[in-house]
Amino acid sequence: MTAQTSATATAPAGTKTYKLLLIDDESSIRDNLKEYLENHHHVGSGYSLSVDEAATVAEGVDCLKTTAYDLVISDINLPDSNGFELLRQARAMYPGIKAALITAYDLDSYIRMAKEDHIYNIITKTAPFNFEELSRTVHNLLFPDEAMGLETYLEVGASQIEHRVMKNSDDIMKVHAELVAFMKPFDLPDHDALSVVMVEALTNAVYHAPRDEAGEEKYIKGEHIDQLLESETVDVKWGVDGDKLGVSIRDKFGAVKASDVLFWLDRNISGESIFDTHGRGMYLIHRLTHRVIVNLWRGKSTELILLHYLSDPPADNKPLAINEF
Amino acid sequence: MVFLDIGEQLLIESVLQQCPLGVLLLSITNAELLWRNQMATTLLGAHASIGETFGSQRQGEQFLEQIRNDKPFYHHIEDGGFVFVPQTMTTPDGSQGVCIVWMIPSSSMDVDLANLQRDWLQQRKLATVGQMIVEMVHELSNPLSSISMGTQLIAMSVSKLQQRLPKEELSQPHISQWFEKIMRELTNVSSAVQKASKLREELLAFSKPSRLQLKPVSPEVLIRNSLNGFINQPLFRRIAVETEFAADLPQIMCDAEKVEQIVYNLLKNAAEAMEGKGMVELRVFLKAGMVTFEFEDHGPGIDDAIIDNVFSPFSTTKKETGNGLGLSICRDIIGQHGGSFSVYNTAKGACFQMRLPSYSVAREKHLTGGAMALLDGTMQRKEGDEACTDRKNDQSAV
Known part of the structure; x- marks a missing residue:
């Protein structure tokens, strides 16, 4: 032909x-x-x-x-x-x-x-x-710069989008509790799995995003953070439209690279991650959520968009959607 | 070997090594094991060491007699049973000789060798057919995509036309009915394709080497779902299941579908043991980070003679009805989860105990998500075995 x-x-x-x-x-x-x-x-x-x-x-x-x-x-x-x-x-x-x-x-x-x-x-x-x-x-x-923002993925006329800012480590569980309450009325069969996904995503954003001058991670996962700097706070948004709910988690660093995301997914798919937990969060998020879009505005912001259908879940075979610019 | 030169010996050895049946070479004087092939080693494991009397001392004598009879005989070994077919070759005076023993896996003496061969060939044929089907099903993806996309695009075009037509035309009955009919038919085709696609996915998932689909599940939800499958079946009409959940049970990280099947399997076993009438006590509690499920029936319990073998793939305690997973598969699956599976007799009846790590324990052991689902068989079994060695005194844990 x-x-x-x-x-x-x-x-x-x-x-x-x-x-x-x-x-x-x-x-x-x-x-x-x-x-x-x-x-x-x-x-x-x-x-x-x-x-x-x-x-x-x-x-x-x-x-x-x-x-x-x-x-x-x-x-x-x-x-x-x-x-x-x-x-x-x-x-x-x-x-x-x-x-x-x-x-x-x-x-x-x-x-x-x-x-x-x-x-x-x-x-x-x-x-x-x-x-x-x-x-x-x-x-x-x-137009990768137009990939960002939860509003982009929810139908016009979607319910009001809630917005919270995580300013310290206690806010992680506070926001998580609100997200769980938001999801509850939909009675999703995957509710428990999504709850885990949210914990992973929120925790990772708070602990892994902030960098020091040397470019290394500033905080140690699990340690209590009293107050994040203004530049370290994390924006969380959520809402629902006719057929799906959506959550976005966005930092102000943009330190994640597309190659990092694939590295994490790959090592968890292949089982190399068995001896450590590196990248396990991203893998679980990708595995358990219907749709994940990763937006990487290098040096400015990393955004994770999670979409989950309320009924009639899409086929198991999920796409890969990472936008880097 | 006494009779053959080294060349012939090596040739025969190589042929026998490839034999799918176990082959043993025993001395007829004292049942000493002279040689065995790879399959025999796999089947017998620790029970057959070269240079030692085959089986225990007592069994060795028994064997000797049966061997000298040169007639096939049935023998049960820990993991299963075999029909041993001896063929003795002796020196002319009968003082020295060897016996080649062919081991045919069987549940009883009734081995029909002709049938065995036919079954063997049939299995090979089915395996080939199975492979062909999987390949064909793979190929279905493109045609299904085409049908689906085509239908969706037609719908989009029809919809666009509908939007462009002037109102007067659209409101005419035969026009509006036409649009309705077309959209309805397209929706039907779309649903049918979706079904076909799901079937295809299911078949492909089934034919893949078993991978656990792990996610956090609450034990109560798990049990509730299993019981729902159980309630409507005639076998269970006169079975009462009394559940007792400890307070504040954590979530477990598991393949819910598989574990629900295991629960169903255990309840079914209990119901059959009690001949359709009686009570099963189902207790779920947390112990040492493991969510423990105990299924205690009010039945006759399990015979001491077979309780050690109840998890083996060759267990012959009851006829396999085909619907349930073998208990050995259940144990394997629980082992892959990093849990343990055991059985013991109580005053009331038999009690099966299944333990699964809670989500937080699984996390600590780095056994969550992809890592766990992708561990190869050997690593998982090690985890399961470690958990299994945690025994109670009066239990027989496997």
Whole structure:
């Protein structure tokens, strides 16, 4: 099958069109994704997408040779090689190119490769397919600074978003108690698991975020902190919309790197973490929450967004969504 | 070996090593074990040391007699039973000789060798079919994605059209009915695909080597869910379950689905032991950081002769009805959790004790989440065994 260049999607004159390269060996999937991205992509406005398709790594590379794409999305399993290899070649040609992978299989199997190749977004093919997430992922890749904020992920008209600031170590359990009370009326089957997730996330933000001048962690986990400096306080927000609840936990340091997150996930998936607890919190959060989005505004703020569906939980196969800028 | 030259010996040894049955070579003079193959070593373990009389002194004599008879005989060893098929080869005067003994795992003397071979082949065939199915199911993912995405996109397009049509047109009955019908059909297709996708996930999860899905669970919720499965079954209609929960029980970190199945299994065993009528006392309390579940029935208890073997995979105390997990699997699963599983007789009947670490204990032992679920079998079993050595005096903990 030869690569096809698309007719330009109908975009109002004057709006920018971003060029996307889509690689998947299944033609019907390529058709569907292209149709969606060109005609139904709605997260973010004022621009449109134009999608070129390829069915193999070789075809994809051919496309890359002739066009400077803004974004490449590739299936992992391809007939002649794999998506990781394709992205390596794409980045060799265009160092700053934005990239994501798609897979029908278990995310866990690819975390190590994602870590090694610095891939931070992997979309999972579930049935039904989450087009909303695809739309959000594409927008976040093109405009990562717009990925932050809980409001971004809850439907318009969501309930009021609560906001608290953790100023000392006692606030961790105080905020946790409020979060548990907030979740209780929804009678979630995973309530207990989520409670654990919240403890991990809140605790880690307070203890692991603050750095001293040398860049080392300032506080020791477990020690009582009477008062965090203004620059060390942590903002926690939560709210609910029609089908999910959301929590965001945000620090003012932005010391976490995307590669750190993958390092933690990988060592817990592989079992290397058995002798220590390094990264266990992030792993548990990722494992037990329906959706986790990690926003890394380097040097400014690290934000963890936790989304959990109230009923009709999504398929087990979770995507990887880390936005670093 | 007396009769063969070294070349032939090595050849035969290599063939026998690959034999899926256990093979022993015994001296016919004193039942001394001269040689055994890998499978025999695996099956017999400590019971067969080269150079020593096979089995205990007493058993050695028994064996000798049975061997000299050259007829197959049944013998029960700790973990299971075997039919031993001896083949004796002696020097012409009968003074020296060896006996090759083939060990066929069996629960009784009734070994139909022809059936055995057929079953063996059938198993291999099923395993191949199983693999084929798993591969096919993997391949289903793309078609299912296509169907699902296609349907969703049609729905989006129809929806857009609906929004663009002028009101006068939309309000016409046949038009509005059309839209309704289309959206309804699309929803139906979408649900069906979702179901197919879930089935696929379940099958793939089932075929993967067993991985624990751990999460914090309250013991009360766990028991409540297990009892719900139990209540509606005819077997349990005249069984009373009296539960007693200690106050302030901590959460446990466990694979809730698997542990619920184990609880169900234990209750089912108790019900069968009491022949469908009686009481089971279920107590849950915290002891030394372990949440302890005790299932005490008012039945006949477990025979002293078999109580030591009750957790072995070859246990023949009752016919396997197929629905329950074998007790050995239950023990393995609890062991993987870092807990322990034991049984002992009380004045009232049999008592099964299952202990699972509380969430905080599991955290300390770094056994939470991914780390625990991914420990390989040997490491987990070590944890389980350590916990198991904590015995009461009158218990038989395994």
